[in-house]
Amino acid sequence: MPIETLVKPSQYHDSVSLMLTARELADRVDIKDAAVVMATLANKAILEEAGLLSEAAKKAGVNDLVIVVRGEDPQALKRALESAQDLLTKKKTLPKGRQYQPKTIRSALASDPDLNLAVISVAGRYAAAEAWQALKKGLHVLLFSDNVSLEDEVALKTYAKEHGLLLMGPGAGTSLINGAALGFANQVPVGPIGIVSAAGTGLQEVSTLLARFGSGITQGIGVGGRDLHRDVGGMMMLEALSALQDDPETQVIVLISKPPSPEVAHKVLSAAQSNPKLTVVCFLGDEWQSPAANIFPAQTLQEAAYLAAILSGLEMPDLQTWLAEQRARLHTQALDLRTQLSPSQLYLRGLYSGGTLCFEAQSIWKKMLIEPVHSNAPLPGNPILTDSTHSIAHSAIDLGEEEFTVGRPHPMIDLDLRLRRMYQEAQDPQVAAILLDVVLGYGAHPDPASLLAPAIHELKDRAHQQERALIVISNVVGVEGDPQNLSKTMNQLEGAGALVCESNAAAAMLAGYLIYDL
DSSP: OOEEEEEETTOOOOHHHHHHHHHHHHTSTTOSEEEEEEOOHHHHHHHHHTTOOOHHHHHOOTTOEEEEEEOSOHHHHHHHHHHHHHHHHOOOOOOTTOOOOOSSHHHHHHHOTTOOEEEEOSOHHHHHHHHHHHHHTTOEEEEOOOOOOHHHHHHHHHHHHHTTOOEEOSSOOEEEETTEEEESBOOOOEEEEEEEESOHHHHHHHHHHHHHHTOOEEEEEEOOTTTTSTTTTTHHHHHHHHHHHHOTTOOEEEEEESOOOHHHHHHHHHHHHTSOSEEEEEETTOOOOOSSTTEEEOSSHHHHHHHHHHHTTOOOOOHHHHHHHHHHHHHHHHHHHHTTSOTTOOEEEEEESOHHHHHHHHHHHHHHOSSOOEESSOOTTSOBOSSTTSOOSSEEEETTSHHHHTTSOOTTTOOHHHHHHHHHHHTOTTEEEEEEEEEOSBTSOSOTHHHHHHHHHHHHHHHHHTTOOOEEEEEEEOOTTSTTOHHHHHHHHHHTTOEEESSHHHHHHHHHHHHOOO
16 A cells, blocks of 8 residues: 655654644545654654555654655545644644643743742753753752753752752653642542652552552652662652651651662661651562561552551551462463463563553563563563564563654553554464553543554454454553543453453463463
């Protein structure tokens, strides 16, 4: 089928504009497929997999915009390319009745001098400068942007600490401050538990599980994924921990991170030990003994949420009893599912929008599977995928990694990349199960199940026609009060044939039991 390509050299548009333009093109009756992306190596590989990579697109540079359309009618393709340019250059006017939106931090403060927090989401090369401006105006900062250098992060956080400010980020995708959901966050209730997290989807998973257990949070402070790096020294986790220790509304504290450097872990645990407040610590992938009676280690995000709920006063079975019952249930379910698989179906493929959830799944599989798990964001010592667009054996792909998000929206917003990858993985006859995390909340796709459910149904049907089973396992991160609604989303996915688990850890364990023989 013919394709037409337009390359716009050195032309930048925000990723959401690119996504919306691609959607409008793909919705045209005379267009079969479309893509509007920056010409990064990863995006070119995705275009090639989709049959959309032309010679012109191959030659485009990383700062060039590529618009590709596919269809039967050459004239329709040319019209679509013209339409794409109009859509991208069209000036957006403020909707009638909407309040004035300042374009700079200075003008925002001029319109309301009482503001005390700035949320910054701009291209990475501008992010540090904007953060400096906000900090020097006395504002706390949620630095949603990533692609900020480690040196800039250390300098920004040092200044913030010296001036009694929080610098949350860079790459802080989620925070819940005084009941306000910032970035990707969920509509969770207020309660007695405070969370400090160097992992965005980790904060979302724990806060939503707490809500489902019947509890809530005082604050959810995201500090950025590198905060516990040796050079950063956990500056913002320590500042946020201190603030929660002083907060009379916070009864229990939860700290979340991927494995920190040993010296930073020691500093954080010492700070937690210095205060009598009960503190649950989840350093994913790390196993260690508690140094004090008020510190409770958790191996998974669901364990962290469960422990915090118990410590806050909820009447629940003890953790070990609950975990043993869950594992027995998942193992029995997996043995039943295993009967549907052929002997050649050997591998798991995880397609994650949340980097923390991808890491947690790998941590669980490391203990369950004989073979290693390949990833573009692997555990220390595990093999890295040389080509992130093609899986090998057991694979867990973090679709939110920078290689996939330069020039296109985050996969929590835009499901196109994950849908394409689902079709790709499902074609492999050695695949036993595909795992998906579905993240709800503010900022995420308004109805992810409306796109995922039909794809799941189609892929399972295709596999059935090929006389094999395809198992799809999902975890939904969300609550009833989210705009997408937890129950509605789960029902749509289950109706399409997906197995929806109560947590990311449970989904990973169920998949592991499919492959692992006790």
